[in-house]
Amino acid sequence: MATNPAVERSPEWPDARQYRRSLRWEFPLYLVVLVTVLMSVAGYLFTRQYVTEVTSNVVNQLLIQARSHAASAAKDILSPDGPDVLRLSSLCRELAATNPELYWSGVADDQGLFLAHTDIRLLTGGGRLRLPVTPADVQTGPYDSRAYTVQDTLYIYVPIRERQVTIGHLALAFPTEKIQKARTNSIVTVTTVTLVTILIGIPMVLWLVSRKLRPISTIVTHLRNVDPSNPSLDIPVGGKNELAYLAETLRVMGIHLRTTQEERLQTDRMVRELEIAREIQIGILPRKFPTGPSYEFCGTYISANQVGGDYYDFLPFDNHRLGFLIADVSGKSLPGMLFMLMTRDIIRSVATPDRDPRQVMCDLNRELLGTIRKGMFVTMLYGLLDLRTGHVAVASAGHNPIIWISSTQGTTSLVRPPGYPLGLMEPAVFDQRIESQRIELTAGDWLVQFTDGVNEARNPEGTEYGMDRLTQALLTKRQLEPADFINSTLEDHCTFVGSAPQFDDITLVAMKWRGNPIARTGQEIDWYAASV
Secondary structure, X not given: OOOOHHHHOXXXXXXXXXXXXXXXXXXXXXXXXXXXXXXXXXXXXXXXXXXXXXXXXXXXXXXXXXXXXXXXHHHHHOOOOOOOHHHHHHHHHHHHHHOOOOXXXXXXXXXXXXXXXOOHHHHHOOOEOOOOOOOOEEEEOHHHOEEEEEOOEEEEEEEEEEOOEEEEEEEEEEEOHHHHHHHHHHHHHHHHHHHHHHHHHHHHHXXXXXXXXXXXXXXXXXXXXXXXXXXXXXXXXXXXXXXXHHHHHHHHHHHHHHHHHHHHHHHHHHXXXXXXXXXXXXXXXXXXXXXXXXXXXXXXXXXXXXXXXXEEEEEEOOXXXXXXXXXXXXXXXXXXXXXXXXXXXXXHHHOOOOOOHHHHHHHHHHHHHOOOOXXXXXXXXXXXXXOOOOEEEEEEEEOOOEEEEEOOOOEEEEEOOOOOOEOOOOXXXXXXXXXXXXXXXXXXXXXXXXXXXXXXXXXXXXOEOHHHHHHHHHHHOOOOOHXXXXXXXXXXXXXXHOOOOOOOOEEEEEEEEOOOOOOOOXXXXXXXXHHO
């Protein structure tokens, strides 16, 4: 018997030593790295945004303060007697007093000439207001207010306007220390929050994830200790999450796996038993077909399963009488084969050369009724051939008809003696129905026996081969020799069936009557001594 390639290539149970890395710790490690990177990036972005906002707030406060003083300076510049330098100087000193960190403050006219300044030297020297050439940072406010950061100094310029006309500028110079301090404080704050979050969050994440993934360790530990020959996957994992579902699924799979292993062992035993049964069945079928000067048998048997229920046999009684039979046992496989063996033994004990086929069938039915299992039966066709005359007596126990091909007329006849299957009816009913029929063969005639697997076979479209197709195929091949007759008929049958599966045993046995009655005693059935 061919070995299943899938079984040969079945993978071995995984070696636990090759899988040492624990997902319980590997996953938290990846998570810690990810959280650290995300917190660092988030801290950096948040710090940057926070520093920007703090710087903007400081500058905006200074701009607002400068604009409020610029509004009052407009009246002093447009004084009827010319710019009121005293009031403008007072405004500059007021700004300096309000902002102790202020470097200087000054008021310039629309030409840039300082009218007032906290540094008296700029006034006496005709100092002018000049905007930075290469400011490092520029922030524009409402009404063209501007803030420049150059190195460590913050310059603020606010236009002094009257009726939308710029008549001068108020300028302030501040150290950037306040801004740098605000930036430093914000960086320290955000960094501290980030580090504290990481230092506190990571251990909590590790603890929480490790606790939640602990069932994985439990599952893996049980899997490492599984005995492949007796897999038990009863893993103690509770809860209603996916890991609990996985553990329950593995438990059920373990049960199915054990059941499958047991079924496989039973199947292997059954396969071995079927192999033995097939050898027995092949052994009880005739190894040779009877052949003599006036006749020749030939046939074939194709089982649908490892062990089939079809059976044929030949019973040589003496030098001029030969019994032949074909049977189909209900049920296939081992029970059918055993029933076939029992039927073979019984018919060989009740069939004699002087008994009519009808009597043989009645005795066989009577014997089977006492031993057959309920629901099983046998269909059989039994014939007795007189090799001297070509006379045939035939009885049928519910079997397919025997096909008689007449060489002289070129026609086929279905010989169908009435009868019930063996093992179903009580003797009183069975004996009353069964009859024998006689056939007178002439030279060139054929007798063909077959089982349901021949005429009831179907092609892929579901069309049945049928009796008409069978008889027509046999009739067109009647001039062939017996072996070619059988082979050619099977070729036609296979061509019709095509790729459709075989659902029943196929048995086809044919006998060609050549005529030439026996001239010398003892030459007709010498084949039997070599076939048993």
